[in-house]
Amino acid sequence: xxxxxxxxxxxxxxxxxxxxxxxxxxxxxxxxxxxxxxxxxxxxxxxxxxxxxxxxxxxxxxxxxxxxxxxxxxxxxxxxxxxxxxxxxxxxxxxxxxxxxxxxxxxxxxxxxxxxxxxxxxxxxxxxxxxxxxxxxxxxxxxxxxxxxxxxxxxxxxxxxxxxxxxxxxxxxxxxxxxxxxxxxxxxxxxxxxxxxxxxxxxxxxxxxxxxxxxxxxxxxxxxxxxxxxxxxxxxxxxxxxxxxxxxxxxxxxxxxxxxxxxxxxxxxxxxxxxxxxxxxxxxxxxxxxxxxxxxxxxxxxxxxxxxxxxxxxxxxxxxxxxxxxxxxxxxxxxxxxxxxxxxxxxxxxxxxxxxxxxxxxxxxxxxxxxxxxxxxxxxxxxxxxxxxxxxxxxxxxxxxxxxxxxxxxxxxxxxxxxxxxxxxxxxxxxxxxxxxxxxxxxxxxxxxxxxxxxxxxxxxxxxxxxxxxxxxxxxxxxxxxxxxxxxxxxxxxxxxxxxxxxxxxxxxxxxxxxxxxxxxxxxxxxxxxxxxx
Amino acid sequence: xxxxxxxxxxxxxxxxxxxxxxxxxxxxxxxxxxxxxxxxxxxxxxxxxxxxxxxxxxxxxxxxxxxxxxxxxxxxxxxxxxxxxxxxxxxxxxxxxxxxxxxxxxxxxxxxxxxxxxxxxxxxxxxxxxxxxxxxxxxxxxxxxxxxxxxxxxxxxxxxxxxxxxxxxxxxxxxxxxxxxxxxxxxxxxxxxxxxxxxxxxxxxxxxxxxxxxxxxxxxxxxxxxxxxxxxxxxxxxxxxxxxxxxxxxxxxxxxxxxxxxxxxxxxxxxxxxxxxxxxxxxxxxxxxxxxxxxxxxxxxxxxxxxxxxxxxxxxxxxxxxxxxxxxxxxxxxxxxxxxxxxxxxxxxxxxxxxxxxxxxxxxxxxxxxxxxxxxxxxxxxxxxxxxxxxxxxxxxxxxxxxxxxxxxxxxxxxxxxxxxxxxxxxxxxxxxxxxxxxxxxxxxxxxxxxxx
Numbered sequence: 001x002x003x004x005x006x007x008x009x010x011x012x013x014x015x016x017x018x019x020x021x022x023x024x025x026x027x028x029x030x031x032x033x034x035x036x037x038x039x040x041x042x043x044x045x046x047x048x049x050x051x052x053x054x055x056x057x058x059x060x061x062x063x064x065x066x067x068x069x070x071x072x073x074x075x076x077x078x079x080x081x082x083x084x085x086x087x088x089x090x091x092x093x094x095x096x097x098x099x100x101x102x103x104x105x106x107x108x109x110x111x112x113x114x115x116x117x118x119x120x121x122x123x124x125x126x127x128x129x130x131x132x133x134x135x136x137x138x139x140x141x142x143x144x145x146x147x148x149x150x151x152x153x154x155x156x157x158x159x160x161x162x163x164x165x166x167x168x169x170x171x172x173x174x175x176x177x178x179x180x181x182x183x184x185x186x187x188x189x190x191x192x193x194x195x196x197x198x199x200x201x202x203x204x205x206x207x208x209x210x211x212x213x214x215x216x217x218x219x220x221x222x223x224x225x226x227x228x229x230x231x232x233x234x235x236x237x238x239x240x241x242x243x244x245x246x247x248x249x250x251x252x253x254x255x256x257x258x259x260x261x262x263x264x265x266x267x268x269x270x271x272x273x274x275x276x277x278x279x280x281x282x283x284x285x286x287x288x289x290x291x292x293x294x295x296x297x298x299x300x301x302x303x304x305x306x307x308x309x310x311x312x313x314x315x316x317x318x319x320x321x322x323x324x325x326x327x328x329x330x331x332x333x334x335x336x337x338x339x340x341x342x343x344x345x346x347x348x349x350x351x352x353x354x355x356x357x358x359x360x361x362x363x364x365x366x367x368x369x370x371x372x373x374x375x376x377x378x379x380x381x382x383x384x385x386x387x388x389x390x391x392x393x394x395x396x397x398x399x400x401x402x403x404x405x406x407x408x409x410x411x412x413x414x415x416x417x418x419x420x421x422x423x424x425x426x427x428x429x430x431x432x433x434x435x436x437x438x439x440x441x442x443x444x445x446x447x448x449x450x451x452x453x454x455x456x457x458x459x460x461x462x463x464x465x466x467x468x469x470x471x472x473x474x475x476x477x478x479x480x481x482x483x484x485x486x487x488x489x490x491x492x493x494x495x496x497x498x499x500x501x502x503x504x505x506x507x508x509x510x511x512x513x514x515x516x517x518x519x520x521x522x523x524x525x526x527x528x529x530x531x532x533x534x
Numbered sequence: 535x536x537x538x539x540x541x542x543x544x545x546x547x548x549x550x551x552x553x554x555x556x557x558x559x560x561x562x563x564x565x566x567x568x569x570x571x572x573x574x575x576x577x578x579x580x581x582x583x584x585x586x587x588x589x590x591x592x593x594x595x596x597x598x599x600x601x602x603x604x605x606x607x608x609x610x611x612x613x614x615x616x617x618x619x620x621x622x623x624x625x626x627x628x629x630x631x632x633x634x635x636x637x638x639x640x641x642x643x644x645x646x647x648x649x650x651x652x653x654x655x656x657x658x659x660x661x662x663x664x665x666x667x668x669x670x671x672x673x674x675x676x677x678x679x680x681x682x683x684x685x686x687x688x689x690x691x692x693x694x695x696x697x698x699x700x701x702x703x704x705x706x707x708x709x710x711x712x713x714x715x716x717x718x719x720x721x722x723x724x725x726x727x728x729x730x731x732x733x734x735x736x737x738x739x740x741x742x743x744x745x746x747x748x749x750x751x752x753x754x755x756x757x758x759x760x761x762x763x764x765x766x767x768x769x770x771x772x773x774x775x776x777x778x779x780x781x782x783x784x785x786x787x788x789x790x791x792x793x794x795x796x797x798x799x800x801x802x803x804x805x806x807x808x809x810x811x812x813x814x815x816x817x818x819x820x821x822x823x824x825x826x827x828x829x830x831x832x833x834x835x836x837x838x839x840x841x842x843x844x845x846x847x848x849x850x851x852x853x854x855x856x857x858x859x860x861x862x863x864x865x866x867x868x869x870x871x872x873x874x875x876x877x878x879x880x881x882x883x884x885x886x887x888x889x890x891x892x893x894x895x896x897x898x899x900x901x902x903x904x905x906x907x908x909x910x911x912x913x914x915x916x917x918x919x920x921x922x923x924x925x926x927x928x929x930x931x932x933x934x935x936x937x938x939x940x941x942x943x944x945x946x947x948x949x950x951x952x953x954x955x956x957x958x959x960x961x962x963x964x965x966x967x968x969x970x971x972x973x974x975x976x977x978x979x980x981x982x983x984x985x986x987x
Contacts, residue, residue, distance in 0.1 A: 020747075023750065024746055024747045027701070027702050027749075027750045028701055028702045028746045029701045029703060030698065030700050030701025030702075030703070031698055031699050031701075032701070038698035039691075039757075042694060042757035043754075045751070045753070045754035045757075046755060046757055048754075049750075049751045049754050049755060050758075050896060053892075053896055053966075053967040054893040054894075054896045054897070055893065056892070056967065057886070058889060058925075058931055059922070059931050059932070059933060060929055061924035061925070061931035062917060062922055062924075062931070063915070064913055064924060065915065065916065065956045066956060067955060067956035067957055068955035068956050068957075082544050085545070089557065089558070090558055090561070107558075127953050127955065127977065128949050128984045129952075131945060131949050131951075131952050132945075154955055158948065158951060158952055161951065162916070162948060515567070519565070522565070522567075
């Protein structure tokens with residue numbers, strides 16, 4: 001703002017004509033030095049101040065931001081808007097709660113589901129909530145893709161104005177608006193040459209989705225001049241949509257200067273069962289493993305090194321076992337049927353291994369890694385074994401983390417079925433990681449198995465916090481339709497509990513935990529219903 | 535809000551919450567689960583039993599017309615989370631038309647008893663106010679207080695002159711301590727308005743570049759107020775009332791002008807005094823018929839938020855009684871009842887006109903920092919060194935007041951930018967010598983206001 005008339009003529013004696021700057025400098029140094037009266041100075045300053053304020057005029061407007069592009073998507077219905085505001089406010093307010101969780105749902109965990117559901121309906125974020133959404137996405141990387149998709153053009157427009165939200169402009173779903181059309185050769189070429197690293201990764205993904213061969217062509221143009229860590233990242237981005245068309249480029253990368261680049265290229269090639277590298281690995285692996293037993297490689301030759309085998313084992317492991325593991329892991333699983341006289345995966349896995357237990361373990365662990373890498377459901381199933389058998393006797397591995405990886409290779413229905421059987425046999429305490437790879441919502445058999453197992457745990461007198469991980473997961477993942485059955489369980493618990501016990505700890509805590517679970521399921525159902533277009 | 539038909543929205547209910555924790559807790563109770571025997575009456579009572587951790591459920595009752603709350607829970611917050619949850623539940627679906635779990639409008643005894651007690655208390659207060667005052671005694675007390683304030687004012691003038699004689703340059707070193715002492719003296723002199731200004735003045739030297747000019751401005755205005763008090767007898771009445779109220783002797787509400795209107799709540803925010811002892815809640819209203827702005831103040835001691843909670847966007851039909859002085863802004867609301875929300879965005883003025891209204895208001899109250907203005911259509915312009923609100927047509931703009939004062943926030947500014955998307959919006963806020971503080975905004979074409987921040 002500017003001021004009209006900064007002069008206050010003849011207001012004060014001995015203070016010039018009352019020019020404001022003059023008044024300030026006198027005030028700063030003190031009227032004592034000027035032999036002026038402080039009262040007169042204050043009088044003059046008061047007149048000046050009120051005059052200046054009363055005479056304020058608008059300032060010159062700065063450059064205006066370009067208007068945000070129109071977002072044609074509809075805003076969510078009123079009730080859903082309010083819900084999102086609540087979920088976003090709950091995100092920041094969560095810290096104030098603390099301590100034992102009550103019977104009320106945990107709102108922060110529902111945000112990802114809301115975002116995903118709103119995305120499925122094709123809504124845009126309500127404009128007023130875009131800043132809160134960007135803040136949430138900044139704090140939680142798992143929210144970024146759905147939050148940015150929902151915020152859309154308005155979100156990107158805001159992110160360009162606020163450095164705090166710059167992440168939204170980098171790569172991923174958010175940057176998609178910035179990228180040229182994949183068929184615009186000049187535009188692609190320019191961004192590839194001049195873009196930031198994240199933009200180039202996003203560009204590569206876009207071009208690759210459009211025409212895989214064009215992506216490797218693009219990579220080849222600058223490959224020799226890229227930094228080693230960038231080469232590694234580019235290579236890593238080829239995992240998505242990996243195909244046999246990528247083989248020549250990857251084969252080339254086996255001769256790279258950087259060891260990490262070489263081994264990543266080898267790993268990608270081994271995931272292509274028909275690649276030349278997979279063939280070479282099969283040959284080496286077949287020489288070591290057969291119906292007669294295991295003969296690990298005697299040395300790590302130059303060919304093995306070039307194909308990505310790491311020579312030095314980690315501390316505590318024998319080098320020959322280490323090499324064997326790498327060969328078997330990289331060999332296509334399809335090569336074993338013939339080697340073992342036409343046996344299927346399950347039968348091969350069930351065979352005893354001559355040479356002792358440790359060789360069996362090495363071999364099966366390598367097959368597990370191969371099944372995951374090659375996404376082979378038949379081998380994965382064979383290595384998982386029966387869900388009801390004790391984990392220690394599992395054919396592949398007893399490690400829950402490894403088994404969760406194997407599970408993720410199975411088709412969804414089979415996965416849920418396997419986990420449901422596992423829970424029925426072993427209860428929930430071991431099931432956390434396995435449940436994590438199941439598709440949400442847990443419906444049918446799996447949902448029932450979880451509810452029954454929780455009920456069994458209650459009856460057995462355990463405390464609910466022993467299951468807090470599974471409980472939290474169940475709140476987010478259980479099919480809301482299970483709320484009915486859960487309420488029946490709660491009612492049954494209340495009816496049968498003997499009064500003395502009911503007032504004691506466990507029963508009350510279980511009641512609370514089940515209440516929260518039911519409340520959260522109902523909330524999720526309400527949340528999804530609100531998003532339905534009116 | 536005495537009509538069952540007019541229910542607040544969930545936002546309006548949540549805005550009643552005294553703090554974030556109760557907002558979250560209340561939101562969690564806003565579902566049927568823990569509630570039983572809920573009901574509502576045509577007279578504006580809403581009640582229910584809420585199952586908590588104890589064996590007996592809490593009895594919660596809300597008079598939505600007040601709003602006033604009563605709950606048997608031990609929380610000292612008002613409204614407590616149970617009252618909020620009950621209101622949320624009611625806002626979501628109403629009780630009267632929901633025959634299933636409602637009690638057919640039959641008020642339970644405990645709720646009726648509370649309501650009757652409230653009515654009796656209100657009647658007593660009204661009777662006391664209307665009854666004959668102790669005229670002579672009151673006059674003597676007022677005289678004594680005026681004398682004490684006069685002594686305080688004289689002392690303060692002396693202090694200001696001393697500071698200026700020595701020069702402001704020494705102020706950064708002298709620090710806040712001496713000013714706090716002076717402020718305490720003003721409290722003793724029963725001039726809380728002066729005390730607050732002294733505290734503000736004392737904080738200026740630590741407020742960054744340009745502080746000497748700001749300190750001279752504020753010091754001079756304080757001097758002007760002192761002189762106003764000392765020459766009170768010679769001032770015309772409205773200005774004299776302004777001086778009295780600025781010093782800390784607010785005029786009796788009974789003397790003020792009464793305006794009956796439908797009042798739209800435009801903004802509400804809290805600020806805490808520098809010493810943390812007092813929370814002031816400002817509620818900005820605008821008369822839909824008269825177009826008149828009104829400021830309702832409410833206060834709360836530390837840790838307890840002020841009781842008055844009117845959510846943005848609510849319209850209440852009420853008599854506003856304006857206090858004398860202070861440019862006719864400060865008002866108290868009488869008995870309230872709900873009214874229909876407006877169906878259009880309020881008409882805004884341009885940036886030039888906004889400053890002119892502020893300037894004109896300074897004639898009546900030169901100590902006024904800002905004036906409430908509906909500005910629009912304007913385009914928010916974010917900037918690293920300061921934001922602007924520019925007229926949609928033309929080249930004029932108002933700077934946005936630096937964040938950190940009372941009201942307004944950075945997140946509110948970004949919300950405003952998000953709403954605008956670079957296009958014109960209508961904004962309500964305070965327009966003053968520091969710039970414009972946006973508090974509320976409207977989507978183009980949507981009459982529902984969005985509270986910023």
